[in-house]
């Protein structure tokens with residue numbers, strides 16, 4: 001049986017799935033597919049017709065979407081990261097979808113300006129509006145975390161990895177989280193996991 005194969009580079013949204021694989025301790029093959037050309041090669045489009053990273057192949061299964069990949073990997077290879085029962089699993093799903101719907105679109109507006117727009121063409125108004133709009137989901141996250149350690153209680157779960165994985169781009173932008181002290185504390189704890197550093201070191 002072949003090992004699971006993960007496509008993508010760590011300096012992209014594929015980081016989330018590389019991080020999950022590292023956290024799980026998965027024995028996997030990594031194909032360092034970039035989003036600047038490799039993603040449009042026929043051999044990759046055969047894996048993910050969207051031409052986006054990450055993508056996963058595990059036996060007969062071909063999977064795209066980072067959150068789906070992470071939930072699959074966790075259920076199959078890393079159940080210790082999944083809370084027990086349907087309610088726990090639903091909470092994981094809730095936070096994973098929340099990360100990509102409530103945080104990511106606003107975060108991407110800032111990323112596009114800061115990382116992909118030449119300095120003289122940047123629109124400070126876009127950054128400012130997106131930053132202000134992020135206050136709402138960040139407030140929700142801060143309250144949910146409260147004084148507790150992780151999103152679903154005392155243990156780090158795939159819900160933490162998925163949301164912190166989405167927010168990794170904000171961390172790379174050195175976004176100021178000081179208003180949301182629980183978020184800042186939790187992000188630091190997530191980043192301090194050995195799997196975070198090993199995922200960063202995987203082909204970028």
Ligand SMILES: N[C@@H](CCC(=O)N[C@@H](CS)C(=O)NCC(=O)O)C(=O)O
Nearest residue numbers: 012013035039051052053054065066
């Ligand atoms: N919703 C997707 C987003 C994947 C995505 O947009 N990946 C980017 C890299 S960060 C990509 O492959 N872009 C190439 C392109 O859009 O052509 C996921 O979470 O897996």
